[in-house]
Amino acid sequence: MSDPIVKISGLNKWYGEFHVLRDIDLEVKKGERIVICGPSGSGKSTLIRCINALEEFQEGEIVVDGIELGPNLKHVDAVRREVGMVFQSFNLFPHLTVLDNCTLAPIWVRNIPKRDAEATAMKFLERVKIPHQANKFPGQMSGGQQQRVAIARALTMNPKVMLFDEPTSALDPEMVKEVLDTMVDLAEEGMTMLVVTHEMGFAREVANRVVFMDAGQIIEANTPNEFFAAPQHARTKLFLSQILR
Amino acid sequence: MSDVISSSFVRRDLLAERPAPVKTTGFIGLMRTRLFNSPTNILLTILGALLLWFTIVPSVKFLMVDAIWSGRDRSACLVENAGFAVGACWPYIQAKLPQLIYGFYPEAERWRVNLTLLLAAVLLLPLLVPRLPAKSLNAGLFFAAFPVVAFFLLHGGGIKGFGLSWTAGLLQLFDESILGAGQALLSLSKTSAIAPLLWVVGSLVVLLGTAIQWLIFPLTWLRDYIQGTGQPVWADFAITAAIVCLIAFVLGGGVRTGGRALASSIGTFIATAIVIKLMDLDHGGLSIVATNLWGGLLVTLVVSVTGIVTSLPIGIALALGRRSTIPLIRIFSIAFIEFWRGVPLITVLFFATYMLPLFLPGNFTVDGLVRALIGIALFTGAYQAENVRGGLAAIPRGQSEAAAALGLSWWKTTSLIVLPQALRHVIPNLVNSFISLFKDTSLVSIVALFDLLGSLRASFSDPKWSTPSTAFTGFAFAGIIYFMFCFGMSRYSLFVEHRLNAHRRN
Numbered sequence: 001m002s003d004p005i006v007k008i009s010g011l012n013k014w015y016g017e018f019h020v021l022r023d024i025d026l027e028v029k030k031g032e033r034i035v036i037c038g039p040s041g042s043g044k045s046t047l048i049r050c051i052n053a054l055e056e057f058q059e060g061e062i063v064v065d066g067i068e069l070g071p072n073l074k075h076v077d078a079v080r081r082e083v084g085m086v087f088q089s090f091n092l093f094p095h096l097t098v099l100d101n102c103t104l105a106p107i108w109v110r111n112i113p114k115r116d117a118e119a120t121a122m123k124f125l126e127r128v129k130i131p132h133q134a135n136k137f138p139g140q141m142s143g144g145q146q147q148r149v150a151i152a153r154a155l156t157m158n159p160k161v162m163l164f165d166e167p168t169s170a171l172d173p174e175m176v177k178e179v180l181d182t183m184v185d186l187a188e189e190g191m192t193m194l195v196v197t198h199e200m201g202f203a204r205e206v207a208n209r210v211v212f213m214d215a216g217q218i219i220e221a222n223t224p225n226e227f228f229a230a231p232q233h234a235r236t237k238l239f240l241s242q243i244l245r
Numbered sequence: 246m247s248d249v250i251s252s253s254f255v256r257r258d259l260l261a262e263r264p265a266p267v268k269t270t271g272f273i274g275l276m277r278t279r280l281f282n283s284p285t286n287i288l289l290t291i292l293g294a295l296l297l298w299f300t301i302v303p304s305v306k307f308l309m310v311d312a313i314w315s316g317r318d319r320s321a322c323l324v325e326n327a328g329f330a331v332g333a334c335w336p337y338i339q340a341k342l343p344q345l346i347y348g349f350y351p352e353a354e355r356w357r358v359n360l361t362l363l364l365a366a367v368l369l370l371p372l373l374v375p376r377l378p379a380k381s382l383n384a385g386l387f388f389a390a391f392p393v394v395a396f397f398l399l400h401g402g403g404i405k406g407f408g409l410s411w412t413a414g415l416l417q418l419f420d421e422s423i424l425g426a427g428q429a430l431l432s433l434s435k436t437s438a439i440a441p442l443l444w445v446v447g448s449l450v451v452l453l454g455t456a457i458q459w460l461i462f463p464l465t466w467l468r469d470y471i472q473g474t475g476q477p478v479w480a481d482f483a484i485t486a487a488i489v490c491l492i493a494f495v496l497g498g499g500v501r502t503g504g505r506a507l508a509s510s511i512g513t514f515i516a517t518a519i520v521i522k523l524m525d526l527d528h529g530g531l532s533i534v535a536t537n538l539w540g541g542l543l544v545t546l547v548v549s550v551t552g553i554v555t556s557l558p559i560g561i562a563l564a565l566g567r568r569s570t571i572p573l574i575r576i577f578s579i580a581f582i583e584f585w586r587g588v589p590l591i592t593v594l595f596f597a598t599y600m601l602p603l604f605l606p607g608n609f610t611v612d613g614l615v616r617a618l619i620g621i622a623l624f625t626g627a628y629q630a631e632n633v634r635g636g637l638a639a640i641p642r643g644q645s646e647a648a649a650a651l652g653l654s655w656w657k658t659t660s661l662i663v664l665p666q667a668l669r670h671v672i673p674n675l676v677n678s679f680i681s682l683f684k685d686t687s688l689v690s691i692v693a694l695f696d697l698l699g700s701l702r703a704s705f706s707d708p709k710w711s712t713p714s715t716a717f718t719g720f721a722f723a724g725i726i727y728f729m730f731c732f733g734m735s736r737y738s739l740f741v742e743h744r745l746n747a748h749r750r751n
Contacts, residue, residue, distance in 0.1 A: 054646055080652040091647035094748050095666050104661065105651035137748035150647075157651060 004063075005030045005192055006051060006161055011060035013046065013216075020046050021057065022217045028161070033193045035203040035224075038213035039239060044196045047213070048163045051194070052083040065160050081109065084154030088166040090146045092138035092153070098125070099134040102153045109157070117156070124152040128182050144175030148182050155186075162186065164195040200244060204228060212236050307332040308721060322712040333718040337710045344704055345722075348540010348695050354401075357531065358543055361398045364391060365550075373737065375744060388554065394520060399539070399547075403530035404521070406468065406477055408485030413461065413468040420457045427451035478527040486514040536614035540695035542726070548618060548686040548696065549730075553679050555622040560629025561668075565659065567634055578630070585627035590688055593620045598692040617689050625682045632674040636667030669745050676738035680731045698723055 004027040011024040020043045028034055036044045049055040051062060053069060053076045062069040064079045093101050102121035106112040112120070125131045128148035130141075138146050147167055154162060164183065168176040180202050187193060187206045197203070203210050203224055210227040212220045212235075220227070220236045228244075231237045280290045311332030313322045320326050322334035338345075347355050368387040371377045397403075406414075430447030434440045471480045490510045497506025524530055539547070566578030585593070597620035598613060611619075640663050648658040668675070690699030701719045704710070 052650055054650060077652060077654070080650060083650075085647075085650040087643060087647060087650075089643055091641075091643040093644065093647070093662055093666075095669065095745075096748075105653060108657050108661065109652040139748055153651070 003030065004028055005065050006194070007061075007063040008047075008051070009061050011047075011050065011057055011062065013043075013050065013055065013057040013059075020216050021050070022215075024060070024218060026211070026218065026221075028192060028194060030160075031190045031192055032208045033187050033191075033206050034195065034209050034211055035207040036194065036196045036211045036213060037198060037200075037203065037239075038219075042213040043216040044213045045165050048085075048165060048194050048196055051161070051163060052080050052085055054085075081157065082160045083163060084157060084159030084161070085163045086147070086150050086154055086165065086167045088169050090138070090143070090150045090170070092146055092150055094138050097135050097137055098130070098141070098149050101138065101149060102156050105153070106156050121152070121156050124155045125149070127155070127185070128152045142175060143171045144178045147171065147175075147179045151179075151182055151186070161192045161194065164193065164197065166196050166198070168197065168199060198243060200228070212239065214239070307717070309333075319708075319710050319712045319715075322710075322714060324713075331712070331714055333721060334710075334712055334714050335718065337712070337715055337718055338722050340710065341701075341704045341707075341719075344541060345697060345700050346542045348543060348700050349538045350534060350540065350543065351538065354532065354534055357398045357401075357534075361395050362546075364394065364398075390516070390520075392551075394524075397524055397526060397530055399534065399543075400536065401531035401533040403526045403528060404478055406472065407481035408489070409464070409471065409481045410468050410477075413464045416457075416461045417465055420454055420461065423450060423457065424454035427454055476527075478521070482514075482518065482521070486511075490514070536612050537693075539614065541700040542697045544614070544689065544694055544696040544699075545683075545686050547614070548621060548689060548694075549683045551618050552621045552625050552682050552686070556625035556629050556678075556682065557675065559622060559626030560631075560633050561664065563626060563630035564633035564637055567630065568637060582627045582630050585624050586631070588624075590621070590624055590685055591691060593624050594688060594692045596620070613692070614694060617692060617694060621682065621686070621689075625678060628678050629675060632671050632678060633667060635674065636669075636671035637663065639670050640666050669742075672738055672742045672745070676734055680734055683730055683734070684727060697726065 006026070006028040008024055008026040011021055012019070013021040024047060026034075026047075036047065038044050046055055050057050051064065051069075065082050067075045067078045067082065069075055069079050092098075093104070096104065099118060099121055102124065103114065103117040106117040106120060107114055122131055122134065125134055128151055130145055130148055130152075133141060133145065133149075138149065141149070151167075167183070168179050171179060176199070180199060183193070183195070183202065184206055193206075195202070195207075207224050209221055210224050211218055212227070212231075212233075214235050220231065220233045222232075227236075228240065231240055279286075281287050309332075311330060313327060313331055313334050313336060316322060316334075316336040319334075319337075321336055322331050324331055343352075343355070347358055350358060365387075368383065368391055372380070372383050372387055377383075427447050427450030430443050430450060434443035434447055437443050467484075468481075471477050471484070474480050490507055493506040493510040497504075521527055563578045563582055566574045567582065569575045569578070594617055597616040601611070601616055644662055644666070645658050648662045653661065686696055687698040689696050690702070695703060701723050705716055705719065
């Protein structure tokens with residue numbers, strides 16, 4: 001827990017005239033797990049999508065592992081190699097098998113020989129507990145399995161930071177747990193994680209810090225204990241009272 | 246049954262076995278359930294049967310029952326000699342078959358066409374069977390090596406130089422056109438009202454041309470030197486091979502990983518050398534058969550295969566261009582697609598054949614067949630672009646986002662993630678365009694190219710075979726040939742679709 005691995009300063013973003021992110025400052029230390037929550041439309045997804053340059057921004061600066069990502073998005077490729085991402089709708093490549101999904105980026109981005117890439121992929125598929133499904137197509141699996149494959153796929157690139165954009169929102173309730181368990185395992189291994197989620201149980205159990213956003217700005221950030229026990233801002237209190245019933 | 250009204254029920258009498266209801270399987274079952282199960286269906290069945298009766302029976306009667314199968318000339322196919330109403334006159338097709346396949350291709354050289362078709366079959370068939378190995382080598386041979394070999398086989402002729410000479414020649418041509426434009430501007434400036442402006446621009450262009458001339462001077466000098474030696478082709482070949490192998494080695498990763506690239510480029514050049522030696526290209530090659538002598542099925546196949554193979558890459562490039570974020574590329578693609586889609590193919594062919602030569606510089610001619618080929622390729626390319634664009638539009642944005650998040654570049658995302666999925670979506674549309682292209686090749690007969698249909702119509706005028714049924718026989722034959730190719734493509738596309746969409750089956 002030393003230097004920040006992700007440092008966001010003075011980040012501002014507009015969609016046309018709409019000011020989606022307002023003066024965001026956030027530092028994430030190595031190994032830190034941050035849960036970002038907030039009502040829909042508060043800009044939390046947009047914020048983490050800015051970190052790996054899936055969204056461009058107009059003002060401010062993001063530094064990932066010493067690589068600077070300014071408004072002109074100069075070092076996009078270098079940053080994306082350090083940052084893994086898991087999407088709400090999985091976004092697995094449906095025309096490739098699970099194994100090919102996991103070896104594609106190592107082979108084509110890192111130029112790793114196919115055999116080594118497959119060995120690594122199998123290692124990560126074992127870690128998310130679906131090695132025996134390696135030759136299936138994503139469409140033949142359940143949502144929970146697909147999301148675990150998506151996590152394995154991101155891990156094969158050995159990212160230093162993992163971004164999760166509402167990873168369990170598109171899942172049936174009984175599949176949420178298997179994905180959350182995988183994420184807990186990952187957290188216990190010391191991965192730096194930024195998680196946008198409404199799973200407050202996960203936040204309590206895993207997060208070092210909970211960040212609450214509303215209307216494009218960070219309203220409150222605190223340790224989970226403090227955050228849930230003694231929210232300071234009125235907006236936070238309202239939000240928590242609505243989701244924790 | 247009615248026992249189960251109260252909530253508790255105990256069966257007292259076991260039910261006896263009953264015969265099965267009216268048959269629902271087998272032929273009778275099919276008739277009952279599918280053909281005669283309602284008044285409307287009975288009516289439709291009867292209408293269908295009548296339709297089949299009135300089409301199939303006369304066809305079979307014409308093509309087979311009443312057909313004449315052997316004979317030496319028209320007399321065999323005349324009613325007076327046959328003694329009945331004559332159907333198809335097959336001896337006529339038999340006699341004209343060479344013309345329908347080769348056109349006016351000289352008889353002594355027809356082995357070259359046969360060899361080309363054989364080569365095409367040998368290379369294409371393994372490519373179509375997914376189980377067979379070495380797909381990339383096979384594809385390379387078919388898409389890169391075969392067209393060149395086919396050109397020298399069908400057209401004949403040799404080469405005077407190799408890569409170096411061609412590059413030098415191309416650059417020189419480019420430079421000469423710049424110089425020519427500059428001179429034209431200068432001479433215009435003597436009479437024009439805006440003389441000073443024209444003079445300045447003209448001088449600049451001439452200056453640029455001269456600069457390029459000096460820049461490429463080493464290359465042209467080397468070319469001239471090589472042409473002076475006793476073995477220009479082989480000297481040029483050696484230099485080109487050395488340069489290309491070196492580039493492949495360096496691009497392949499140098500000493501560390503470049504070995505593979507080096508080996509494959511050396512292999513390619515050795516194979517090329519063998520082909521040059523075998524076909525005697527360094528000594529003039531085979532005798533030249535001008536394309537105006539080509540005809541029949543040969544022209545149909547050359548035009549359609551070239552069209553099919555070139556239109557897809559053109560279409561993909563245009564479709565990607567149309568979705569590009571760079572305005573210039575997008576506007577160019579849109580204008581190109583809309584232009585070619587807005588013009589009938591006949592106009593394109595006429596333009597390519599009769600108008601294009603008027604616009605090209607005097608010493609620069611393009612063969613008539615090539616002009617038609619280019620016209621058809623661009624025309625079909627524009628249509629394929631819209632087909633491909635439909636597929637691209639069906640791919641959710643999340644796919645390219647996920648690929649980008651993994652660090653894949655735009656090119657890799659497009660070629661590995663987006664295009665493979667997009668093309669799978671639109672296989673039926675692509676093959677639809679291919680089939681329509683195959684049939685549209687018959688339009689080249691209006692620009693004095695004798696394709697299958699053109700050769701067929703030319704053969705009608707032969708008085709030796711002029712009978713009442715000659716034309717019908719000929720068109721029936723052509724119809725069967727076209728149908729075989731188109732139906733083959735259609736079935737193969739279904740097979741490919743089924744195979745490539747394995748991920749959509751559960």
